[in-house]
Amino acid sequence: MSQPKDATSATLAAQAALLASLPAEDGVDFERARRGFIDTLPDARVETARGGVAWDLSPFDFQGGGAPAPDTVNPSLWRLAQLNLNHGLYKVTEGIYQVRGFDLSNITFVEGNEGFIVVDPLTSAEPAAAALALMRKHRGDKPVSAVIYTHSHVDHYGGVKGVLTDADIAAGARIIAPEGFLAEAVSENVLAGNAMGRRATYMYGALLHRGPRGHVDSGLGKAVSSGQVNLIAPTESISKTGTRLTLDGVEIVFQVTPGTEAPAEMNFFFPRHRALCMAENCTCQLHNLYTPRGAQVRDAKAWSFYIDEAIDLFADQSEVLFASHHWPRWGKADQVAFLEKQSDLYKFIHDQTLRLANHGLTPLEIAEQVKLPPSLADEWHTRSYYGTISHNTKAVYQRYLGWFDGNPANLHKHPPEAAARRYVDAIGGADAVLAKGRAAFDAGDYRWVAELVNHLVFADPDNMEARNLQADALEQLGYQAESGPWRDFYLTGAQELRLVRPKATTPRQGATGQLRTLPADQLLDSLSVRLNGDTVGRAQPAMLLTFTDADETFSLKVRNGVLHHRPAKPSETAIRLSRNTLVDLVVGDRTLEAAATDGLIEGDAAPLSELLEQLDRFDFWFEIVLP
Template sequence: MCDQSKPAQPATIACNHGWRDRLPFENRTDFENARRGFIATFDGDEVRREDGRVVWDFRAYDFQESEEAPDTVNPSLWRLARLNNHTGLFQVCERIYQVRGFDLSNMNIIEGDSGLIIMDPLVSAEVAKAGLELYYQHRPHRPVVAVIYTHSHVDHFGGVKGVISEEEVHSGKVRVYAPEGFMEETVSENVYAGPAMRRRAQYMYGGLLPKGPRGQVDAGLGKGTSRGTVTLIAPTDEISEAFETHTIDGVEIEFQLTPGTEAPAEMNLYFPQWRALCVAENACQCMHNILTIRGALVRDPRIWSYYLGQTLARYGDRSDVLFAQHHWPTWGADNIREYLADQRDMYAFLNDETLRLLNHGLTPMDIAEHIKSLPQPLAQRWHARDYYGSVSHNVRAVYQRYMGFYDANPAHLNPLPPVASARRTIEWMGGAEAVLEKARAEFERGEYRWVAEIVNQVVFADPDNAAARELQADTLEQLGYQCENTTWRNAYLTGAQELRKGVKRVPGGQAPDLVRALTPAFFFSLLAIRLDSEKAASQPMTLNWHFPDLDQDFALTVRNGVLTYLEGHRHDNADASVTMGKADLDQVGLGKLTLPQCMQDGRLAVAGDQAKVAALFSMLDQFQSSFNIVTPATLG
């Protein structure tokens, strides 16, 4: 399909040129740090899966060699994109190495006395394996004796089977360390709202965009996410104390739990032997998200700031190098202390200033417009720029955390839904043609925010209006070209692409290891989410469910259109009793079997009213993997 993207408009070119005078581009420290310790890069152009599909393309960003930003990319973002293009094996300090540019995240390798400790093995097994092979090409070939997951996001555990096997863990040859609550948070985030999050992530990371000056140039924390096999091996050891010291293969590590910060389950690590501090993803070379635009629970910037302050107080005077799970390290005690203090102050400001303004009665959008940037001199620090999180959406997230979605204006208590509101609005404004004529004039003046807002109404009133779709695409594209924030750029440009070309239907599905990690309780919670309440309202039932291999019982109740369950209970007079093995349940979760098929071939045994069990299965909803976003979404 031909490229339908368009060049930057004069207003966008002027906007982007203006950025060159706003920030300290003459400061080259980050480029020096990004190159420091470089050993070698990958010997090849691609990493592939067994089936031949490309998992990671090292050539994809070759267009970013020029220091001068093209007109279609914000110069500040272009700078970050070039920094994130430093790829290969790097030495952080004595016995600590880092693989960068193989995925969204970094894989850290610590040399123990007899083997290796792998920290955060990337998103997928193929790139993790390639990263370890690169290390072995330049360092002694020693076995992996431990893996550490710093937190519960997939880019920090998904590649684990590229560096170790389950057999090695089960035999005791390898230990796996993680913060308390890791498995629960890992599974729950990927299950309850998984289909919606995966769809929205396509916008956030720009995975469906072409790589290039008019397309995806970066993902903020790294270049993008690999497309290989996501795996998971459960931890053997949980870190549960606020500060906990372990010696692993001769390496002393002090773990600092930081729950509720960037992830619900997260921890920093300190290596006293080398005065090295790992801050996981609690501090990056940019502003992070209080609420990621792919969707998640709102994070707590107050506690995030508190733990960064604790880290600074405890390790700031004892660290010569700071490294993390994204970007490049920071060297030098003074630099580390300033960096941690800036990151601490950044999240404290977002929290406290939002609360100050909301207590004056300002609404989320008022606050976002009022707080244009961080205070000076923090706004001039490259490690506090809006590359991944942004001041605009982070302050709205803080408002949401404390006050919810409602801004207290009664006019907003029960507004019309988007399509009905759009149709009435456009009708009142004289119809689509009149609106588009005015919008085109505003577009020529560079008033892209307003054009996007009003033409969106035309598109939702009439999704088949080709002129409206094209103007909206052109507008979103210019907004994307102006963005310093990678996720905003990717979202704008993905929206423009889908308005022009339609939604690309991408197969859904969950990683097998994540499905196998689902407890029966999580499975029944997922059934409850999938239950069509309108169908279920007239079909009450009680079911007992037994897992003989786990020796677990569950009492399920469908009543008032909802499904609830109690673990460790059985109904006295259930409509039916179901017996099923956990392994067969996993096959259902992976989509390799259906529950009706299990009933037919005996994998699922039913005693009592089989019609009730069949009715339950018939009332479960199926989710679309590629629902509409920039045009109205529909059920079914």
């Protein structure tokens, strides 16, 4: 595999132009990010039980000491990367503490009468447990009295078993979440989980070396932790703004904000502490209306409305604002100024996209035209470190008008490989494409190289000249990107083009941790997207399943190529097994014969065998930059 290359003269010119356009650096964000620091772990390093590393900031040492941006890193992204190096336990206000820099997200601890209320227990269990240990070291060895999930993204619930034991969960530990949390968490991380997880390796730079020519920052934080991920269902849901709960003696006032940064999300206020949690609805950057890893398009208009509503509900009382990423803000004036501009940021993109759409412009045209007004562009917290104006305008268009731009030429286009062969032939063959691509590269037109040479790569994926030229173009686009996810997408694409990955004979499946902790109904629902409609034919297997660990029975049947399940009454004819055994059978960790031999399944399993034969196993490492 060829190594990453230097920044070209065109990239150097782009970095210099961007640097000259940035807001003045007043150092205030750096003061905010360090305020209230108490303690940390060396390099925030957290190991797994098997001796692996779930989290470690030492690979980012190259960013420390106030070093200037390398030529291969956008100078604005470099500034944020240095801010996100801050890590450890911080005091937000009396009774509220955060551990930041132990994962992509923050974990917050609120002191109750008897223990700690945990807000957003990170992506994986090991960093969450390390954060709790750090809190206990300085604030007392107290139990976790409740957990709050602010929303349905995995970096805000996946580490729950790092703060709650199995005994806590069995004893009915209170877990609070917005209404619809479980359905949305399953939708993103299970039903579409394989595709989203693979794309997330691009978005968060999971396969990239940490360094000036690789991953430097994810925008929301340094990276995503790699420990144990679980999904534990909430015990209580918040469905109405104004709902008040008292957890461990602490009163909380909730604001539900559906359709904003997540389909199920909520902000909340602590009257005793005069502290407002804005979840992930306000971060120190422009967020995603559409996330490149793939998810439902978010409602920019509703997002703006709910930020304004939070100002009306809580701003007069709040003395500190904190969130699930980045650093807090103190004082009413600073909070309100921040919230108003965050609100206007999403409303501006929404309104201007629709203004131009109503003039007849397409998503690609709109993305080139929308620019922030000076009053928004002058702020660091509106910059495109995570979401970008380009892909957010396209998201607004998609939400209102869908993927089709109205041009009938785009209504029924050829798929990539078929189109690629035709384009290469029309241009005059592979040599002609390469010649035009090299000329565009020498001119610094990397966007055109990426579009043009992509056709040759998809027409002939074994053409290493084409792959390497495409990689070189994507690499320069990555070096220039202000958005952490854009940089990682470009650089991961370049890396995979240069690397010839051997073909696999069997699916290389992703983690199944979340499958194993799903409620029975959600687990069965996840099987429906595995049913292969091309091979099931006229087969109609039907059965009763009783889950021995959940004491629930369901009827399953295939009808017209669709898998249906419904709750059913217990029956002696039901196949009896645990949810964990079913997952083993679905992903191939255990055969049906072995499960029967080991006494893990009872009853006539023939219908289940017929169904299992029709269920796909997903290959996590499907190709993205290759056909």
